[in-house]
Amino acid sequence: xxxxxxxxxxxxxxxxxxxxxxxxxxxxxxxxxxxxxxxxxxxxxxxxxxxxxxxxxxxxxxxxxxxxxxxxxxxxxxxxxxxxxxxxxxxxxxxxxxxxxxxxxxxxxxxxxxxxxxxxxxxxxxxxxxxxxxxxxxxxxxxxxxxxxxxxxxxxxxxxxxxxxxxxxxxxxxxxxxxxxxxxxxxxxxxxxxxxxxxxxxxxxxxxxxxxxxxxxxxxxxxxxxxxxxxxxxxxxxxxxxxxxxxxxxxxxxxxxxxxxxxxxxxxxx
Numbered sequence: 275x276x277x278x279x280x281x282x283x284x285x286x287x288x289x290x291x292x293x294x295x296x297x298x299x300x301x302x303x304x305x306x307x308x309x310x311x312x313x314x315x316x317x318x319x320x321x322x323x324x325x326x327x328x329x330x331x332x333x334x335x336x337x338x339x340x341x342x343x344x345x346x347x348x349x350x351x352x353x354x355x356x357x358x359x360x361x362x363x364x365x366x367x368x369x370x371x372x373x374x375x376x377x378x379x380x381x382x383x384x385x386x387x388x389x390x391x392x393x394x395x396x397x398x399x400x401x402x403x404x405x406x407x408x409x410x411x412x413x414x415x416x417x418x419x420x421x422x423x424x425x426x427x428x429x430x431x432x433x434x435x436x437x438x439x440x441x442x443x444x445x446x447x448x449x450x451x452x453x454x455x456x457x458x459x460x461x462x463x464x465x466x467x468x469x470x471x472x473x474x475x476x477x478x479x480x481x482x483x484x485x486x487x488x489x490x491x492x493x494x495x496x497x498x499x500x501x502x503x504x505x506x507x508x509x510x511x512x513x514x515x516x517x518x519x520x521x522x523x524x525x526x527x528x529x530x531x532x533x534x535x536x537x538x539x540x541x542x543x544x
Contacts, residue, residue, distance in 0.1 A: 293497075293498050295498075295514060295541055297328070297524065297541055298353055298381065298454075298523050298524065299330070299534055300383060300524065301331070301332055301333050301355075301528060302334075304529055305529070307336060310333045314344050314345055314350065315344060317329075317534065318344070318345065318348045320535035321349075321539065327542060328521070330351045331353065332354060332355050332381070332383055334355065338354060338374070342379070352377070353415070354381070354382045355382075356369070356383065357371050357374060357406070357407065358403070358406070371409065371410035371412050375410050379412065381414070384403045384415065384441075385397075385403075385417045387417060387460045400416065401441050404441065405444055405445065413453065414453050414454070415453075417502070418441065419457055419463075420434060420459060420461075438484045439484065439488065442455075447489050447490070450489055454499075454521070455485075456523040457474070457501055458502035458503050462504050463502065463525060464526060467503075468505070468509055474501050474516060474519060475517065475519065478518035479518045482497070498520035499519065499521075500523045502524065505524050505527060506527050507527075507533060507539075510522065510536075510537045510541045511540045
């Protein structure tokens with residue numbers, strides 16, 4: 275039986291500072307190599323020396339190699355948008371974890387709602403990818419989130435718990451600590467709608483409670499849970515100050531130097 279909302283929230287405030295914020299930009303299917311370099315070089319000027327939080331950019335596969343070289347002298351880290359659960363073989367169009375590591379990729383987004391919707395990725399597949407990522411020392415960013423119909427139908431907690439348990443199945447405690455969970459309400463992705471601070475905190479606290487039940491309190495206290503869904507400079511400060519929000523997975527706003535830099539700057543802990 276999961277604890278009540280009040281029980282989930284009350285102890286977390288004391289341990290917020292144990293977790294370092296992580297702001298990641300998911301570029302999706304945008305930017306040529308030249309455009310990617312222009313973007314990341316602009317980010318280096320604006321936030322390349324920020325040390326108070328972790329910054330990750332996730333370009334399309336075609337730009338990973340050049341972006342990797344461009345950020346070598348900065349605090350910006352490289353992420354990929356997806357990977358295969360297989361390490362090699364006859365899997366046309368797929369990318370293996372080892373191939374990503376060769377390009378100094380550190381993080382990989384798994385189970386994004388767009389892949390769940392368009393590529394029909396299941397929780398079981400996502401868990402296999404997460405295990406494959408850890409086997410190659412990649413840190414997964416595992417996405418979960420409910421649709422508008424599911425929220426309006428009162429199914430948010432059911433959907434989130436199913437996705438969290440299924441997508442993280444098989445991970446050890448050590449692997450879980452090196453995994454980021456990204457809560458992305460599907461109804462707020464690219465729509466301009468954003469969960470209220472109360473809504474975001476409620477679901478983040480719920481996810482942490484699930485992690486307690488799967489692993490233990492110590493692991494749950496250390497796992498970083500990002501919020502994603504129309505994050506922008508104007509709401510970043512409020513969202514990042516929430517007790518259980520440990521960063522942001524940014525979509526459209528990450529495609530512009532100024533907007534992404536402002537989100538990062540507004541997220542720096544006081």
